[in-house]
Amino acid sequence: MIKKRKWLAAVFMAFALVAAGCSNGGNETANNPGGTEASEGGSGGDAGPSKAVWFSSIDFWNPPTTWSTDPNTVQGKITEKTGLTFEFNIPAQDGDTKLNLMLVSSGEAFPDVITITNDVLGKKLIESGKVWDLEEFLKQYDPDSHLLTDFPADVKEAVIDRDGGFYAYPSHINSEDARALYPPSGQFYIDLVDYASNGAIVVNGNLLKEAGLTLDDIKTESGLLAAYRKIKDMNMKVNGAPVIPLLVDGKSYQGPTLGFLQDSFGAMSVDKDGNYRDRLLAPETKLALEFLYKASKAGYFEPGQMTVDNAAVKADMASGRVFTFIGNSADTSFQNNDYWTSSGPILSDAGTKPVLWKSKRAGGGWMKTFISKSAKEPEKLAKWLSYMSSKEGMMLHIYGFEGADYNLDADGHVVKTEKGIKDATDYMKTGLNAFWPFHHTSFSYSTQQPPNEETDLQAVTANRVQSAYGKAEETVIYDGSPLSLPADLFPSDGKLANDELQIKTYKEAQIAKIILAKDDAEFGKLYDEMIAQLKKLGIEALDAERNKYVQEKKAEYGIDVSGINS
CATH class of the missing domain: 3.40.190.10 (Periplasmic binding protein-like II)
Structure with missing residues (x-):
């Protein structure tokens, strides 16, 4: 999860968002x-x-x-x-x-x-x-x-x-x-360095107003789900097509969409004692999965969203009929339309604090x-x-x-x-x-x-969305530099690398099942099965090795980071 979390932050910022926004498809041409x-x-x-x-x-x-x-x-x-x-x-x-x-x-x-x-x-x-x-x-x-x-x-x-x-x-x-x-060149860019991140809930201001809602109404988990219900009950349409209450980040949703919700609900890769622990094992991850389960069960997003490529995500965003997008904002080209805004973190009903990783070290x-x-x-x-x-x-x-x-x-x-x-x-x-x-x-x-709205409206729109999470008074910003794991920490021909690959394959399938569970009982059963199977597949042994690396980097960097919630 650390590798994915790093990726979310890799391409943030207003000027770079246009550059790093995905346009999918490839062009193998001469x-x-x-x-x-x-x-x-x-x-x-x-x-x-x-x-x-x-x-x-x-x-x-x-x-x-x-x-x-x-x-x-x-x-x-x-x-x-x-x-x-x-x-x-x-x-x-x-x-x-x-x-x-x-x-x-x-x-x-x-x-x-x-x-x-x-x-x-x-x-x-x-x-x-x-x-x-x-x-x-x-x-x-x-x-x-x-x-x-x-x-x-x-x-x-x-x-x-x-x-x-x-x-x-x-x-x-x-x-x-x-x-x-x-x-x-100015405070605008200092704020981007200090607060901005690609992970966001991107909100359609036009639809928000049409529904008679404000950003304050959707800042909490229950408030946002209630807004989705209202949007659906109103049968809102744009150019004759129904409004999409929630759009997830296509087939890559388990990285940016789930990752943003894990951040919002306070899941970290270290526990209270500062020991490394895969975020899947953090209890706050269950809260994030439960949010997606509730949204899916109520029909606020279609399961097909979890299989489409980035071009489809961009097309939906450009249509004007998406109420909220949750994921990597750089995947959307949202800044091309100035009606997009953000409510910041989604505050969990469980009372956990949202967290934001900001590395002070060069990448x-x-x-x-x-x-x-x-x-x-x-x-x-x-x-x-x-x-x-x-x-x-x-x-x-x-x-x-x-x-x-x-x-x-x-x-x-x-x-x-x-x-x-x-x-x-x-x-x-x-x-x-x-x-x-x-x-x-x-x-x-x-x-x-x-920039200002007259000179570069796209940059202003991007900053409004991408800085909302970091600027929220509830968000706890921490330096996660020691948690940044090398991709080849485990030798490719060893047991740990093989276990890591098996876990990756398993969790991708199981997370989809959890989100699409038919009822609360099945959600709980599938979640418990996942935790048990992850441990059976050796996730705790992987975490023990990762923890050795993390503790070394903590000492080397002089940075102590511990879990803020669980």
């Missing part, structure tokens, strides 16, 4: 690298641009499928500066599996650039010897790179601690050292980008890596062209134009805001003018 030659200012010289293959296992990342070399486009300007065009290889599904096959296959050409999120797969890449240590790579091919002198030391330390070397460039950098280089990035040792143009790729992570490069691919996509205010801060906002939303075609692996949160919070 791009057309034709067009103009690289200009004199680029690395391509008179020979014209070279094509590199960029593989990603992240199927909902959809950069433009056709690479334009027109220097008046984001992609074309990148080509002009680096001498490279890109062909994207992003499988629609099972990208990790495909990359694993590439690692062992001698018949398929290995990509030049690889972007993944899976830490274990990252270590396989490193162990294969197919990817560069970036410090070694840059010293050899771009010794003047800014990355050798100004990369945030705390983030670099986190990457090295995870991977054994500086092998991967991390996305969405946000740390104390990064903020020292790029200080926040190693959500997306991790590697450079292949078999790349045919290492010099150009080194210049490209340096350019994409530079202030000039980030200004281009995040904000576009000055005077068209943004202007600078009197303090030199970016103010997006209507065109810039529109093109960033349409990033799959325009390329603006499309290069998520190089998004840098601290940079954007420093570069952008603190």
Whole structure:
């Protein structure tokens, strides 16, 4: 559950929400690298641009499928500066599996650039010897790179601690050292750092008003369920289609939807004595499951929601007929409509306190980008890596062209134009805001003018929703840094890893049964069966090993964290 909890927080924040919002589907296509030659200012010289293959296992990342070399486009300007065009290889599904096959296959050409999120797969890449240590790579091919002198030391330390070397460039950098280089431009961004999270209950303000309700009416568990009943009894419709009282986060609901409810009802991965314990064993998790059971039994959400992909979730959100969404707000593109708001945590009728994990330590990035040792143009790729992570490069691919996509205010801060906002939303075609692996949160919070409703309504909407939970007076914010477990804590060929896999498979099936129980008696029976079976499958032995790691990190970091409720 820790790994999933980390994922929920990995891509939060207003500017990054557009970038990290899922659009599902994949685009395994070959791009057309034709067009103009690289200009004199680029690395391509008179020979014209070279094509590199960029593989990603992240199927909902959809950069433009056709690479334009027109220097008046984001992609074309990148080509002009680096001498490279890109062909994207992003499988629609099972990208990790495909990359694993590439690692062992001698018949398929290995990509030049690889972007993944899976830490274990990252270590396989490193162990294969197919990817560069970036410090070694840059010293050899771009010794003047800014990355050798100004990369945030705390983030670099986190990457090295995870991977054994500086092998991967991390996305969405946000740390104390990064903020020292790029200080926040205003209180708006300080609040995002201190309070924002992707996990949220997202509420349709239009439907809330139509139902004669307020945010205060739905702050508690019983109040929210009563609101669902009222919505259903009113037979509310939008454009002739019935209102959906509750939308869960599609087929991934057990991560973000259940995870948010576990947070709201106060479930933590440590007990009162500070010992690690899987959140499934926390009594507050039963409260979270019971909420979903009650909502399902009353017909407030359809079981089919638990099987759909992200595109279906986004379509429902865009329809205007969803009353509430619970899950990862970055999966929804909610910020495109300003009627969305949030009531903050859902306060349990049992009286437990909501909790929010906020790590004070630097992370190693959500997306991790590697450079292949078999790349045919290492010099150009080194210049490209340096350019994409530079202030000039980030200004281009995040904000576009000055005077068209943004202007600078009197303090030199970016103010997006209507065109810039529109093109960033349409990033799959325009390329603006499309290069998520190089998004840098601290940079954007420093570069952008603190938004208001006139300058950036999307950011204001995002902040309103994503900060509501953290700003609630009932929420207890804690530093969970020692609880962040490595994905490969257990050797892959050992008994503990096998037990972990069995538990994962079992719990996914059993949780669905619990939520869809026919009555209270069956709910209780299925829940008790789950706890008993988890223990039989060895979850307590796994937790004992995890606890050793957690206690070591508590001592190393000087951070003591204990359960606030159970």
